[in-house]
Amino acid sequence: MFAPVWSALCYNYKAIPNGRDDRRSRGFAQYSGKPTRYFVKIRPEHLQFIQTEKPGTPPPSKSLVFGHTFTNHMLTIPWSSLEGWGTPKIEPYGPLSLEPSSTVLHYAQTIFEGMKAYRDEHGKVTLFRPDMNMKRMNSSAARVSLPTFDSDALLQLIKKLIHIERDWIPREPGHSLYIRPTMIGTQKFIGIAPPSEALLFVICSPVGPYYPDGFKPIALYATTEYIRAAPGGTGAYKLGANYAPAVMPQKQVAKLGYAQNLWLHGPEHYLTEVGTMNMFVVLKKGDTIELVTPPLDGMILPGVTRDSLLSLARDHISGTYKIPKLPEHFIVSERPITMKEVQEAEASGNLVELFGSGTAAIISPVNRIGYLGKDIHVPTGEDGMGPISRPIWTELVGRQMGTIPSDWSVPVTA
Known part of the structure; x- marks a missing residue:
């Protein structure tokens, strides 16, 4: 009772x-x-x-x-x-x-x-x-x-x-x-x-800043042995119980030379999250650039940084607010994406960039992914970032630090 x-x-x-x-x-x-x-x-x-x-x-x-x-x-x-x-x-x-x-x-x-x-x-x-x-x-x-x-x-x-x-x-x-x-x-x-x-x-x-000496792209290991979340579980919530089980798999991949796990789901190996971060993939499709992130399906944490990046990208596309140096024409998709799609994009030269997002690092660029015994190589710019992540990161950090006025910044008063 x-x-x-x-x-x-x-x-x-x-x-x-x-x-x-x-x-x-x-x-x-x-x-x-x-x-x-x-x-x-x-x-x-x-x-x-x-x-x-x-x-x-x-x-x-x-x-x-x-x-x-x-x-x-x-x-x-x-x-x-x-x-x-x-x-x-x-x-x-x-x-x-x-x-x-x-x-x-x-x-x-x-x-x-x-x-x-x-x-x-x-x-x-x-x-x-x-x-x-x-x-x-x-x-x-x-x-x-x-x-x-x-x-x-x-x-x-x-x-x-x-x-x-x-x-x-x-x-x-x-x-x-x-x-x-x-x-x-x-x-x-x-x-x-x-x-x-x-x-x-x-x-x-x-x-201090997550990357005090400039951005350092990280290597991920797409694990097929462990999972972070499952349908109907608690992946969409910030629970202590979600984090402790990830420590041992991270220790294992560190011995292999990778910084974080790329968490997958299901036999199709859908991408979900990167370590403790949300994740984004940028693909080239003909003359179009697509910014992809997995949907909030109950397994993905609804990150504040994730939402901010999506909002800024969509405002830019709609013309509501233009972000300097960000490509004029691209699309934003919240959709499932598999490792097979990432592999095929790399093989065809259509993988533009891949990065994680979160409160600590804001954006964490990725330069390679270990998957089924092989490495998928991800392009990075001279400073470690890519053509989509760099302009959006600059805009987001400007709003956080107050150099760009924004309603997202809430004053702290006594």
Whole structure:
């Protein structure tokens, strides 16, 4: 009785005539757009700030290694099924206290997001499309029966945390403050059920450019032994459980001289993702260039960078906004693409470029793919990028860094 009653109280599932939840019957949960708890929502006005007594100082920007340095404070918000969201606190960064029986430690009840705060040349601090991260995090929470939340309320608190830690945002071009919102199940219970307690926390890490010395195209291994996701699974969600199984296959391909796995699906070997990134293939078809990315079919993570690249490309094609140096005529396709098609494109000289996209690297160019014992060679430009990726990357980074005005840049204020 516990799990069904808890779900009825906490989740806005869509009712259908036969009384069953359609999303649950398909193993797929979607966020309804409303927070799960009706008792107490996240209340930014109740924020408590506990200042650290041992503040650290930001290290030199040149010494930054991605994900190794953290700021002085973090945001924490507890949740329980009886009381809803508790008092939000910005407190000193430090260890979390968890019971050994906490559900996150046994059943991987954890979700997370990755977003960045940027400082422009005038010192203004902005977030890039944070509404998309909040929407995706709520979707991930619903999928694993963690509590959803008011996106605007959490974003307001994240902005306050960034404002407090603003001195940790590097001023050098290409640098940023990486923001990691995370939610975990904390109930003391060894059993499979929606947790009655959870913790939402946010930490920050100053980071430099992914390629500090210029773009370095990477080699991929198209694995036919392991998969990242399957239909009806959790590939479209940012769950901790999706990432740990990818570590061992990556270690294996690293020994073969490849940087990442190219994840395939099905006997036709459809391309899905690159490592932890979305992926794009550029093909030449006669006088036409086609920018291809796999569709959001439930196995693909709906990346913020992916969506941004597609939006910019389509705006350019439609004439809504022209991107300098980007070819005038090409098409954008969200469609399935197989390794056979990539092989044939290389053999005919019609493979133009291939790259991954994500928050960390923005764009990661690829120069070869190991597949069934042979290497497929991918063209790259003098700087490592191609004729489609380079202009779009320049446009996107300009919007992130504030050199190109954009509604996607959301100011961070106290």
